[in-house]
Each structure stands twice: as C-alpha cells, then as structure tokens.
Amino acid sequence: MTSYTPAEPLAIEAEGLVKVFGEQRAVDGVSLAVPRGAVYGVLGPNGAGKTTTIRMLATLLRPDGGSARIFGRDVLTEPTAVRSLIGVTGQYASVDEKLTATENLVIFSRLLGLSKSDARRKSAELLEEFGLTEAAAKPLENFSGGMRRRLDLAASLIARPPLLFLDEPTTGLDPRTRSQMWDTIRRLVREGSTVMLTTQYLDEADQLADRIAVIDRGKVIADGTSNELKASVGLSALQLTLTDRDRIDEARILVSEFLSRAEGKIVDATISPEAGRITAPLPDPSITTDILIRLRENDIRVDEINVAKPSLDEVFFALTGHAAEDDTDTEESAA
Ligand SMILES: Nc1ncnc2c1ncn2[C@@H]1O[C@H](COP(=O)(O)OP(=O)(O)O)[C@@H](O)[C@H]1O
Ligand SMILES: [Mg+2]
Numbered sequence: 001m002t003s004y005t006p007a008e009p010l011a012i013e014a015e016g017l018v019k020v021f022g023e024q025r026a027v028d029g030v031s032l033a034v035p036r037g038a039v040y041g042v043l044g045p046n047g048a049g050k051t052t053t054i055r056m057l058a059t060l061l062r063p064d065g066g067s068a069r070i071f072g073r074d075v076l077t078e079p080t081a082v083r084s085l086i087g088v089t090g091q092y093a094s095v096d097e098k099l100t101a102t103e104n105l106v107i108f109s110r111l112l113g114l115s116k117s118d119a120r121r122k123s124a125e126l127l128e129e130f131g132l133t134e135a136a137a138k139p140l141e142n143f144s145g146g147m148r149r150r151l152d153l154a155a156s157l158i159a160r161p162p163l164l165f166l167d168e169p170t171t172g173l174d175p176r177t178r179s180q181m182w183d184t185i186r187r188l189v190r191e192g193s194t195v196m197l198t199t200q201y202l203d204e205a206d207q208l209a210d211r212i213a214v215i216d217r218g219k220v221i222a223d224g225t226s227n228e229l230k231a232s233v234g235l236s237a238l239q240l241t242l243t244d245r246d247r248i249d250e251a252r253i254l255v256s257e258f259l260s261r262a263e264g265k266i267v268d269a270t271i272s273p274e275a276g277r278i279t280a281p282l283p284d285p286s287i288t289t290d291i292l293i294r295l296r297e298n299d300i301r302v303d304e305i306n307v308a309k310p311s312l313d314e315v316f317f318a319l320t321g322h323a324a325e326d327d328t329d330t331e332e333s334a335a
Contacts, residue, residue, distance in 0.1 A: 009072030011036045011163050011194040012057060018065030019052050026052045028218035029066065034196060034211075036162075039189055041209025042198045043316070045323075049218040050198035054165045057196075058088045070163060087156035088165045097141040101132055101151055104140065108155045126154040130184070146177035153184065164188065166197040170204060182208055202312035216320045230309045233318040236285050237311075238269075240278040240295075241304040251300050252278050258294050262287055281314070282307060 012034035019027040055061035059079040109119035213223040259267035269280035
C-alpha cells in the first residue's frame, strides 16, 4: 500500500468484511484501502460480492464480520456521520416512474433539506449538467437506460458528498453513453470527489480507475494500479501478423509447439478473428527471436510483430482461472 498521513484518514478503510447469506459467504474477508480524490475500481464478475460490499460500506447492510471506516467514521457505530459523507447510486435507485425528472430531483433535494427555491435551482443545474434539460418535463417511464443512469447519478450529487459509490454505472449502456458517464466521473474526481466504482468491464477499470481491487467469490484476489496488476502476473503477449494470411493456422500450431517445448507445458497460441493475428502468452520476451527463426525455417513470413503487456482480461484469467465478463449482460441482476 502507498503511504498516507494518519491525520488524513483514507476515504475508505475496510478490514475483513464478511457477509453471509445462508450457507454462502457472499463477502468473505474483504479489506480495502481507498485513498482520497481518485477513482477506485472494484472489478469482478457477476455474483463476486461487489454490491454486497458497497451496501456494507454505505451502511445499508450490516456486516457479519470485520469493520469499515469512511473518512475515519465507523460504519457500525457512526452510521449517520457516514451517510452524510456518501452518495450511492446503482442497482437500487428509488425513483418514481410517473413523476418527471425535475419532480424526482426536487423531491430528493427537499428530502435532503434544501429550500423550495434551492431545490428547483439545484435540480435545473444538475439536469443541465447531465444533458437532461430537454427531458426534464418527461415522466421517467419514458426514459432510456442511459438517461435513467444519468438521472440516478444526478440525484446522488444533490448533496455533493465527498465519496460516491457507483455500482456498475455503465452496465448495459451503449458505448457513447458509457464514455459520457466516464467523462462525468473524471470531472467529479477533478473537482475533489472520491469515487468507488464497481464494474464487470476490464476496459472500464483499466481506463477509469486509478487503483483496482480484483474481487472474485467474495475475496479480493489482487489490488494495485492497472500496470501493477499487469506486472504482477508477469506475462507479456506476443502478437504476430503474417504476410500470407492463409498460413495463419499452420503458424499458430508452430508457435504453440515451440512455446510448449520451451516451457515444458502446453501453451496455446490463439488467433484473433477480427485482425487475423496470432496471440500467445510470452513468459520471456527474449524467446521472440527464436520463434521468428522457427517461422522463417518454415517459409512463413511475418508482416508485423508486437510484444505487449497483458490485457487486464489476461490478468484476470491468470489470477482466477476464469474469464471476468459473462456473455450475458443484463441490468436486472440486482440483489
Ligand atoms: N439479499 C441476498 N440474499 C441472498 N443472497 C444474496 C443476497 N444478495 C446477494 N446475494 C448473493 O451473494 C452473492 C454476491 O452478490 P452481489 O454482491 O450482488 O454480487 P455482484 O454485485 O458482484 O454481482 C451472489 O451469489 C448473490 O446471489
Ligand atoms: Mg452487483
């Protein structure tokens, strides 16, 4: 962990959080240290325990074990103080479908104690900020998924809490709305907020999060910056494009055989369908030369060669033995 001054407590400090549902340890000893003023990503597949962790940190669910502090305030003994420091958005937003966007925000604002005129002004500001001005007078039932998500985030910002929990803010969004959401999150952090965000998307964690905790089956299995995670699994990837595309499968087999022999275990090179490129894990980049010689001996000419750091996908696979993203991409998997 990086150092910090005790006088400035971390945004989140959790030790050994546990939540048991029946027989299942949904969260099984999660410890986190989230510094202020950054995006902290919690990356894990469906059912990993992300939402349950957030709900415990946000005082919405009582832990069965462990402890957590938000800016130094204990979630169990000082829940009111904690609630004044946080905003939560995500899979359990409570908004009224029949009311308009403006009405929903005004109600939220009034609940938070703003005067009538302040509530109106704040709501209009937020709707503008999130590109919802034109939709302000429409009832929510006519809103798209992306508009709902933005309204949800807008509602959580009425009180401008220093810490925001965003639970899968972009799951199921189209790419354009997703990148708008990313911009908004980056801006919030620039303005001083701390964001903890859960995601199933490796590219989202990679691009948005300053630090990442990888969570699987209720446990944090790795944490660090994206680069640290990549370095920790110690893999590089070899990528090859051939001059003669027709020989790609032959080349793939040669590369696989070569690497398997070099490492004394089965190594599979794969072919990426879109790019017609061979990709193989490469524990030792200096072996690349030998692979190229081997291909030349077989008259297979290489057009392009690249030795890259592993993707977060590969890191996740190396850490857990299974892929991170399911192919099902539902929004309704909420607990
Ligand atoms: N209220 C609950 N009752 C019983 N099981 C639950 C409840 N909430 C979550 N779970 C289970 O706990 C595990 C973790 O769930 P969750 O925290 O929602 O994961 P994630 O948000 O990472 O998808 C899942 O197996 C889920 O089915
Ligand atoms: Mg969840």
